[in-house]
Amino acid sequence: MKVRHVQRHGEEKIELQMTPMIDIVFLMLIFFIMTFKIASPEGDFSIKMPRHAPSEGLPDDSQLPPITVRMRADSEGRLKSIWMGQRGLGNSFDALRSEVRALIGDDRGPGSFADTAEVELDCDYQLKYEYVMRAITAISGYIDPDTGRVITVIEKIKFAPPRGE
Amino acid sequence: MAAITTERGGRLMRKRFGKGASFAGGDMTPMIDMTFQLIAFFMVVINFAEADQSERIRLPDSELAKPPDSPPDFAITLQLTRDNMVIFGGEEFPIRGLPRKLLVEKQVMIETSKERTVSDATIIIRADADAQAGKVQEVIKICQDTGFEKFHLRAKQKAAEKQKG
Structure with missing residues (x-):
């Protein structure tokens, strides 16, 4: 509906109707409010795990065997113990991080042990995934307390074949 | 955002009806400003890529x-x-x-x-x-x-x- 105002000099002025615009604007506002979701930031751990073909045969001699981290769970899926190789670490992820750091050392250059080392996670079937993620976090690096930067320790992480249920 | 002025340039528009009756209409400008700001905010924070994120996880x-x-x-x-x-x-x-x-x-x-x-x-x-x-x-x-x-x-x-x- 247009409202026409006839001005003194005979000119006709068309006043802009705000109603349709406000209608649309409110509809948009309602749409955005309804679809709004507070999302917490997410991040990824990137792992590359190709399937080994049976024809690959024995691994190359120059390739070091992976460091095995065994995680045992109780019947409820809670973490019972962590083993790195034959060494028991209780159920402390800080101990796991310290052990991995001690093993890898501070050399981070290309071709260093840190660059080539690989960790294989061997978990009980019923272990909660939360503990797996905490283990991956402990193995893959730490935050430098001085600089606040992430220091990567081991990038190559893989899973052992799943254990029976 | 540009302010929308009333026909007479005032913040409160007084429309005169026949026989001396008058009607005081509120200025819509602050409301529209606010609404557009809200829409801009929701448009910035909306993330359609999160459509594949189930809230159950x-x-x-x-x-x-x-x-x-x-x-x-x-x-x-x-x-x-x-x-x-x-x-x-x-x-x-x-x-x-x-x-x-x-x-x-x-x-x-x-x-x-x-x-x-x-x-x-x-x-x-x-x-x-x-x-x-x-x-x-x-x-x-x-x-x-x-x-x-x-x-x-x-x-x-x-x-x-x-x-x-």
Whole structure:
């Protein structure tokens, strides 16, 4: 509906109707409010795990065997113990991080042990995934307390074949 | 935002009706300004890419998980609930139904781009913190058997805690 105002000099002025615009604007506002979701930031751990073909045969001699981290769970899926190789670490992820750091050392250059080392996670079937993620976090690096930067320790992480249920 | 002035340039528009009756109409300008600002805010914060994030999944926390530098070329997001059900493409099904779905996805991927191979695709795994590690490994194994190699294990970013060195 247009409202026409006839001005003194005979000119006709068309006043802009705000109603349709406000209608649309409110509809948009309602749409955005309804679809709004507070999302917490997410991040990824990137792992590359190709399937080994049976024809690959024995691994190359120059390739070091992976460091095995065994995680045992109780019947409820809670973490019972962590083993790195034959060494028991209780159920402390800080101990796991310290052990991995001690093993890898501070050399981070290309071709260093840190660059080539690989960790294989061997978990009980019923272990909660939360503990797996905490283990991956402990193995893959730490935050430098001085600089606040992430220091990567081991990038190559893989899973052992799943254990029976 | 430009202010919309009334015909007479005032903040309060007084319309005169016949026989001396008058009607005081409020100025719409502040309301429209505010509404546009709200719309702008919601448009900025809305993220349609999160459409494949089920609210049923409670991701495990990790202080080292970081968003990828660039989005993967072809990503398939698989979500694993605590009841060991897979959510993929808006459908929920048990893990045994996954191979058939992945084969279809693989076919689609190959048909949409001839240059792309299965190993270029990234599988993003959003598993619930309470899901069983064995089930996550089963999902990974099914993906490996289909030919996928790259995996991103997704975690919720958490503020860094003081770690013991």
